Amino acid sequence: MPQFEIANFIPQMFWLAIFFAILYFLVVRPTLPKLGRVMTERETRIGGDLDTAQHAKAEADRMAAEHEAGVADAHARARARVAEAQAAAAKSLEARLAASNAAIDARTAETQASIEAARASATGQIETVAADAAADIVQKLTGVRPDPGASATAARAALA
Numbered sequence: 771m772p773q774f775e776i777a778n779f780i781p782q783m784f785w786l787a788i789f790f791a792i793l794y795f796l797v798v799r800p801t802l803p804k805l806g807r808v809m810t811e812r813e814t815r816i817g818g819d820l821d822t823a824q825h826a827k828a829e830a831d832r833m834a835a836e837h838e839a840g841v842a843d844a845h846a847r848a849r850a851r852v853a854e855a856q857a858a859a860a861k862s863l864e865a866r867l868a869a870s871n872a873a874i875d876a877r878t879a880e881t882q883a884s885i886e887a888a889r890a891s892a893t894g895q896i897e898t899v900a901a902d903a904a905a906d907i908v909q910k911l912t913g914v915r916p917d918p919g920a921s922a923t924a925a926r927a928a929l930a
Contacts (some may be wrong), residue, residue, distance in 0.1 A: 893929075900925035 901922040909915040 897922060897925050897929060900929060 901918065901924070904925055905916055905918065905921040908921070
């Protein structure tokens with residue numbers, strides 16, 4: 771291999787140094803500052819973006835907390851309204867129930883009085899019919915009609 775021959779080694783090293791210097795001074799040296807500026811600019815932009823993202827996240831967290839607090843407050847107010855509505859409905863129902871019970875009690879009293887009056891009338895009529903029947907039976911058996919007051923008293927005593 772020719773590059774490993776000692777006679778060719780020194781000129782190859784010379785040309786290597788020249789091309790290295792040319793590459794270094796013409797390509798690398800002008801490019802490195804631009805590359806450094808681009809990297810610094812990117813670091814600055816990324817850092818700013820991260821700061822902006824952190825601020826946005828903090829703001830979003832704050833807004834989420836406010837929203838949750840608002841929702842919890844709305845739930846509490848809704849529960850209170852439901853409880854108030856249930857209490858009002860219960861009071862209304864109790865009032866209507868009391869009014870219905872009063873009306874039922876009044877009708878029951880009226881009906882009871884009517885039943886008592888009908889019972890008294892029926893009892894009076896039964897006593898009258900029983901007294902007449904007893905008087906008829908006594909008249910048929912003895913041939914004499916008993917006193918209407920005495921037959922009424924006897925019928926009343928027998929029915930009691």
